[in-house]
C-alpha cells in the first residue's frame with residue numbers, strides 16, 4: 001500500500017551531500033531520481049539522485 005501524500009523515509013549513504021543527515025538518511029521530503037546518461041549497464045548504477053547538492 002502506498003501513501004503518496006506522506007513523506008517516505010529516504011535512506012542514503014552519500015555523506016558528501018548537503019541533504020545527508022549523517023544518520024544514514026536524507027532530510028528532504030522527496031527526491032528526484034534520474035537516469036545516468038550513457039550508462040546502459042542494466043545495474044543500479046544506471047540511476048542517480050538528481051537532488052544531490054555538494055556540501
Ligand code: SF4
Nearest residue numbers: 012017020026049051
Ligand atoms: S538528496 Fe539524494 S544524495 Fe542527497 S542525501 Fe538525499 S538521497 Fe542522498
